[in-house]
Amino acid sequence: MSDITITERQAGDVTIMDLSGKVTIGEGSVALRNAIRRVLGEGKTKILLNLGGVGYIDSSGIGELVSSFTAVNKEGGTLKLLNLTQKIQDLLAITKLLTVFDTYDDEASALASYN
Amino acid sequence: MLELSLPSRIESVEEAAQSVGDFLAANGHGPEVAFAVDLAVRESVANAVKHGNKFDETKQVLVSLAGDEAGIELKVRDQGEGFDIGSVPDPTDPANLLKANGRGLLFMNNFMDEVRFEIHPDGGTVVVMVKRK
Numbered sequence: 001m002s003d004i005t006i007t008e009r010q011a012g013d014v015t016i017m018d019l020s021g022k023v024t025i026g027e028g029s030v031a032l033r034n035a036i037r038r039v040l041g042e043g044k045t046k047i048l049l050n051l052g053g054v055g056y057i058d059s060s061g062i063g064e065l066v067s068s069f070t071a072v073n074k075e076g077g078t079l080k081l082l083n084l085t086q087k088i089q090d091l092l093a094i095t096k097l098l099t100v101f102d103t104y105d106d107e108a109s110a111l112a113s114y115n
Numbered sequence: 116m117l118e119l120s121l122p123s124r125i126e127s128v129e130e131a132a133q134s135v136g137d138f139l140a141a142n143g144h145g146p147e148v149a150f151a152v153d154l155a156v157r158e159s160v161a162n163a164v165k166h167g168n169k170f171d172e173t174k175q176v177l178v179s180l181a182g183d184e185a186g187i188e189l190k191v192r193d194q195g196e197g198f199d200i201g202s203v204p205d206p207t208d209p210a211n212l213l214k215a216n217g218r219g220l221l222f223m224n225n226f227m228d229e230v231r232f233e234i235h236p237d238g239g240t241v242v243v244m245v246k247r248k
Contacts, residue, residue: 025161026125058157059218067215087150094225095218096207 004028005053006035014114015044016082016107020053023061032061036068036079045077046114050107052083062091069101078102082110119178121160123168123193131160131178135189142182151226151246152180152187158219159191159242167193167240186228186247194239200232 004021017035022028039047049068065081072079080102084092092098104110117138121127135156139149160176168174174194181188206217223230229245
């Protein structure tokens, strides 16, 4: 059984993906990759990843966030991050990826940023 | 002291992290030390499986963890060919920011107080990491 749960909801043309559990090497990273591919395959290119329920992420998970970001960009879309925990924020700061991702603390602001 | 001998597959990362977490909890280490050592063992075992042993299941990943009043010493050994630490690209270089891989060593260096690489006399690379209390 996977350590990650990904649920999807729609807010206008933005697809919000609520992640909970661990995004780590193996199943967690693969589950995220597959979910992003599936959503892109449905023609949805405005994606908001809600990481509020992610208790743990490793370098493979961070790499998967980067791969997701580039995959969505390649389709002409935008991937943004919502509700980073302090630990994830620290890891993105160490890797200088806070300069790459648009991040938000509240959903309404994140959704407004797509307009 | 904790000693593990694990097959070269991705599932060994979780197995090592679970065993190390149990050891740290049983020995009363706080959340800051536990987080750092957990991250370090996951990243170093993943590196040993992928880059050291190249998923060759005839090779083992050997983990040892020792703790005293000064802190924790974690050693992770692979049975591979060894590598040049200087050849690992800086993942924070703007040219590498969008690469999917290559951040494990950066995390180990950030969260542990000491990280060094040694060549084992019987072959393979040993990563020695220290977290002080």
